[in-house]
Amino acid sequence: MHPENSRSSADNSQIGNGTPETQNGAETRAAVPPSELQTERDGQRSCSATQQHYSLKPKESETDGQGVHWEAEGKPHPEDSTVQLMDTAGSDKHPQTGPVPTAPSGHQGQGFVPPxxxxxxxxxxxxxxxxxxxxxxxxxxxxxxxxxxxxxxxxxxxxxxxxxxxxxxxxxxxxxxxxxxxxxxxxxxxxxxxxxxxxxxxxxxxxxxxxxxxxxxxxxxxxxxxxxxxxxxxxxxxxxxxxxxxxxxxxxxxxxxxxxxxxxxxxxxxxxxxxxxxxxxxxxxxxxxxxxxxxxxxxxxxxxxxxGGSTAEGAGTEGVTEGGGAPGSANGGWWRRNMLKLRRYFNVRVFSITTYRVWAFGVATAVLGYFVPYVHLINFVKERFGDTKWEWVLLVCIGASSGAGRLLFGKVGDLIPGVRKIYLQVASFMVLGLMSMMIPQCRVFEGLVVVLVFMGLCDGCFITIMAPIAFELVGPMQASQAIGYMLGLMAVPMTAGPPIAGLLHDYFGNYHVAFYLAGVPPMVGGIVLFFVPMAYRRLQGRQGEAADPGSDPGAEPGADHMLKNCSNGDMLPGYTDMEADI
The missing domain is CATH 1.20.1250.20 (MFS general substrate transporter like domains)
Structure with a gap:
């Protein structure tokens, strides 16, 4: 074999392992048995076939930080023999190469340690x-x-x-x-x-x-x-x-x-x-x-x-050409990127979870009368007890008991496993509705103080336990948007409650009917929420039977089930994972 031809063949065979052929390599290669040469030729043909499904990954800069230089059109610099390949045909196979430069991780929470x-x-x-x-x-x-x-x-x-x-x-x-x-x-x-x-x-x-x-x-x-x-x-x-x-x-x-x-x-x-x-x-x-x-x-x-938006763009557009289209499609890349952003920001998949839907609409029903006491309480006191000069004490009692309730029920919620935390919310809504109905029955100022202390405790319980319940129902990846959607659903009934109570006062001349009716929605919402844990266990039991026929259908889902989508590192509040299925 001619030395020049031997060097050229050796250089081609070394693409991907980054090991240049030396001057003595030609003589060594000439001594290789024919069977091994045939195997090497088959490997070259396999590499050529593989290249039909892979394209060079373009880089913006001339170097990727690991000594590999790239030209603007996405080809490696002639002096380098290391080529980074990426799958453009949707294949899950990885190219059999040697040391390949690895890009930094695109996931924001991975490896992050807060101070x-x-x-x-x-x-x-x-x-x-x-x-x-x-x-x-x-x-x-x-x-x-x-x-x-x-x-x-x-x-x-x-x-x-x-x-x-x-x-x-x-x-x-x-x-x-x-x-x-x-x-x-x-x-x-x-x-x-x-x-x-x-x-x-x-x-x-x-x-x-x-x-x-x-x-x-x-x-x-x-x-x-x-x-x-x-x-x-x-x-x-x-x-x-x-x-x-x-x-x-x-x-x-x-x-x-x-x-x-x-x-x-x-x-x-x-x-x-x-x-x-x-x-x-x-x-x-x-x-x-x-x-x-x-x-x-x-x-x-x-x-x-x-x-979070930068991650979605960077991770979701990988493999899309600079011109805005995916390989083989002129407008596919642009459409893909924009659909990725849209689905990431408006992730409505949480509504496909039956227990979340019931919980969200149950809470939205319960808060119809939630804000009524905060708006109309002072006027009610002036009508019932006259100008006492102490009506502001009632608002102080609500604030103090709400703070105590957040600390107390936050700790209690940590001790209750799984979706059984919803029973705390059920109890808080039932007591809240009952206390709202008790306000017109208070004949002395001190009795009203006691009623409002209980209302503040229920308020603290409801607020504190909301996020843990969302995490249990939809998992950590979708909890942020699940809470956001639920708060959005709460907006309309919470806004409508006080004006309706004011309209009832204008019609009847007092607040009795307004406070009685304000206590009904929390109790109705509490009844609806009571069935969420049972429905949750039944649905999880069916899924468990489908996955493992020998499993216990009444068992609580474990961490493997709840965190099965947590594959992109540690999660932070407010961070949502990109759509992995796009």
Whole structure:
């Protein structure tokens, strides 16, 4: 064999193992037995056939960080003999090559270790201020409602309670209604930009409410602007905690939710003793300072991971050519990328889970009368007990007992396995409905305090146990969007409840019928939720029998079942996996 031909043949045979042929290789090759040469030729033909299904993976830069150079058209530099192949035909087989440069992992949570403190405690303080400011203002709306009634009440209008109640109901409803959209913004723009923008919009809403002179304008400034801004500021404050804590995430969430209850206790005192004598415009201006401070504190929401949208784009478009089309298709790549984004952001697969559907619609039914006491309680006290000067104490009792309930039932929920946690929510809704019906029966002020303490405990239980139930029903990969969709479903009944109660007051002249009927939806929702664990076990039993005929149909699903899709590393709150089946 001629030495030049021997070198050329050896170079071709070494593509993929990165071992250049030396000068002595030709002489060694000439001594190879014919049977081995025939095997090598067969391997070359197999490699040629394999190349029909594989194409070179283009790189943007000239080097990939491991010494391999690539040209713009996706071919390796002539001086290198290592070729990285990728499957463009959808094959699951891997090319039989030698050392191939490996790209960095595209999954955001893989191998990530949060700091578990340090700067994270400043983030906890900012999240506490955010939660406390938003829900402290919302839970204190009973005082604002009374001030709005004094300013906008018309003795000739028989629907004044109905019209004024829409101000606070819109603000609370928009917080939940915007939740699915906030999830998209948080994934795409990150926690810091979303939270800063939302807090500033909420600040503008409260500030502009101080200059509004008509009720219709306050629907927009307080109800829409403040409500939407609060939603965009609130949700990232919970997501960002997962960037700084994992082992102490429960502690961080407990500090945020429990400490924020102090705002619900302190703001009624501030509004009644400090802001109310100054008038409604000054009150809105004082409240706007809380959201202005939050827009500055939200700058601390520095994400330790990139937004989720980049992962979907990078991972989902692999194998798509620069021109926007997949190999062999002009528009396939563009359509594929956009469908990937659309399905990732609007993942409605959670509604295919029967138990989740029942749970979500049961909770949405229960909250129809949920916000009624927060809006109409102060006016009810003035009608029942006159001007006692102590009605603000009732709101403080709700805030304090709600904080205690979050700590208590958060710990109790950790001790209850699986979907049996729903029974806590069932009990909270049943007691909440009963206590709402008991409000008109209270003849003394102290009795009303006891009723509201129980309502606050039920409120804390309902809020604390919501996320763990979502994780049990849909798994960790879809829990974030499952919660977002459920909050969106809660928006309409929660918004409609207070105006309906106001309309009933205007029609009957008192709040008796309004509070009686407000207690019915929570009890109906509790009855619906009671059947969710039984349906869940029955469905899991059927799946277990199909997978393993010898398994126990009544057994709880194990971790292997719940976490079977967790293949992309550790999960963080607010992070959603891309569609693996596209």
């Amino acid at each position: 578990e403190g340090g700067f994270g405690w400043l983030v906890v303080f900012a999240a506490t201020w955010c939660n406390g400011s938003i829900f402290g203002i919302q839970n204190s709306f009973g005082i604002l409602h009374m001030m709005l009634m004094k300013e906008h009440q018309d003795t000739t209008d028989q629907t004044s309670q109905f019209r004024v109640a829409w101000v606070g109901a819109l603000a609370m409803g928009m917080i939940f209604f915007c939740s699915p959209v906030v999830s998209i913004f948080t994934d795409h723009f990150g926690c810091r930009k979303t939270a800063v923008g939302g807090a500033f919009v909420a600040f503008l809403g409260l500030l502009s409410s101080s200059f509004a002179t008509t009720l219709g304008l306050r629907y927009f400034t307080y109800g829409i602007l403040f409500g939407c801004g609060s939603s965009f500021a609130f949700q990232p404050s919970l997501v960002i905690l997962g960037h700084y804590f994992r082992r102490r995430l429960g502690l961080a969430n407990g500090v945020v939710t429990a400490t924020s209850s102090l705002f619900s206790m302190g703001l009624p005192v501030l509004l009644k003793k400090g802001a109310e004598p100054l008038g409604l415009p000054r009150t809105f201006q004082i409240l706007s300072l809380f959201m202005l401070i939050q827009s500055l504190l939200a700058l601390t929401f520095r994400p330790l991971l990139p937004p």
